[in-house]
Amino acid sequence: MKKLFRIIVCLLAIALFGACSVSRATVTPTVSVPEAWYVFSEAETKTLASLKQVDDYPLYVMQYYQDYASGRTFRLPTPQEADRAPGWGCSLFAVLLDEDHLLFGRNFDFKFSPAVLVFTDPPDGYASVSMSDIAFLNFSNQTAARLMDLPLEERAGLLGAPRFLFDGMNEHGLVVALAAVPQADTLADPSKKRITGLELIRAVLDHAHDVDEAVDLIRGYNVDLRGGLPLHYLLADAKGQAVLVEFYQGEMRVLENEQPWHSATNFVHSAVEDPQGNCWRYDRINDRLNETQGLLDSNSAMELLSQVAQKSGESPTQWSVVYQMARREMAIAMGMDYANVQTFRLSDFQLPDYWDPR
Template sequence: MTPSGPSRRAFLLGVPAAATAACATGHPAASPASSDEERSLATLRVVDPALPLLSMTLYGPYDVWRPLALAPPRAPFACSLFAARHGPDGPVLGRNFDWDPNPALLLTTRPPAGPATLSMVDLSYLGVGRDAALRAPRDRRVARRLLNAVRLPFDGMNEHGLAIGMASLPSPALPPKLPGRPTTGSVRVHRLVLDRARTVDEAVAVFRAHNVDFTGGPPLHYLVADRDGDAAVLEFVDRRLSVVRGADGWHAMENALLTGTGAAGRARHRRYRIMADRLRATGGGLGTDAALALLRDVQQSHTRWSAVYRLRDGVLHYTLNREHARRRTARLAG
């Protein structure tokens, strides 16, 4: 049976249920905004009213461990991800986020210490629905709620060329629960990786240094890739972290475990088979256009965004709601 109430809302962040029960849902207390917050809120824009998608640049420091109460998920995530090493644009991480039609935020962070990052956030987990998202640039109360989006990157890339994304798993995952390690939620761990890692090995070290809590939400696995072309899928099996390394210049995953599954078993899953066949045929040599075309070929009826993170030049190419003729671009530089 799926938990309800605060324990269900806590899974993304790994916050104790008692703490989430005491928090206001998704927005800071009514205290004066700092100068950094004011500067950040001034950048808030509606990029596309159809999804809708907003954008914002967050300036200044933030507390990644700040507790949040979150709206509960309604169904498991279903996503497709791949890494390709040898394309003309350098290594890329491609990702379809397949989920409910909720508003989203393209968030740039520029902290005084630590790397700049680009990430995509599902705003429904902050209690922001479609109507609220559209009025956020002129609604102070909603806009301030979006300051918390920094803790919820559903996929992203940092200025060092390290990218990460996740997909759900249909079977239970059993992360280790080791004493002395801080506990993080299944999406907050993305923020820790983006803030602290430059390479796949460093991303693995972040996972090993924390207990990841799936309480109240679907079990997840993760794809990480870096600017040198290394890639790995991180999964939890029997209370251990399993690191499945990419080979032959590519990696791919969708909603099935890779650990302990051979090539034939993986190929039984249609989206994985399409990605693997294309990546194998090209030796991981996909440019931006080819990567977006592959995401189009594995999209589902509920694909909300398709993103190609270019890891050497910090450029994100993305499309919304399966409208591949309308490509958008975001850059970490500048």
């Protein structure tokens, strides 16, 4: 009997264990879902939602509400990494006469570069508009053509646009643009803060009222172009001042205009006795400016940009922009489509109440 009892107990235990096992197998497990790696702030959401496409090349417009000085970069390359991109061309000129002839023209010559025109208004600086190359924001060419179809989280790279700018104008009519050159020799000063080639443009637009303030500001930095393309910068303002800033033989050189215009392409002016004959685009620009004595309006300035556009090679012209410094306007042609020029004004954006273009 005892043996039989033990057998029955064992059989009951096996049955009970088996029943428990089946029961456990049918229970749906609770899965702990991790939170998203990043949640947009209200300002970031508003920024990304402001995106508008205004040209099929494409060109987008975006208003930046986030404080980019402290914002996240979303695994973007550093400005120095962006500076390493090969083959920049570029043609720059400023005409410095009366209000109707106070213009800054610029061709950005590079590989295919869809762009976003970004309006920024930092809490500790001046409002400005600037052109940013979307390719530096980790978007493929195919994705860049359909940003409007993407959900906000897939547009996140655009939050880095204020750090990747190549030309722009601030609320006081100060314009700055870069161009690549064969050499730029900077000398480090340990007492000064380091700044990269693209960060320099951001600092100028945010914190300089005019050319004089911009030059003083640049002198206060260690401009670090190591690991990136050598650059020089043409600056002009609504007061009719213009300078070309270069870094040559360990010095910062500030070259003022000798005529009521200024210009630059892709050679170092400080390294040559006569700038004529060093670049066909530079020669064409200055021939036209001499011929007209700088009397170009926005349309004729855009026409001149079309004449020096690079239509083939590694760096065809990606965008042409004419900044009207007195009126705070800009006209943009993408991809050498000069029959389709988009015009924008700083007043098109939501400027603070204190802003006055006069």
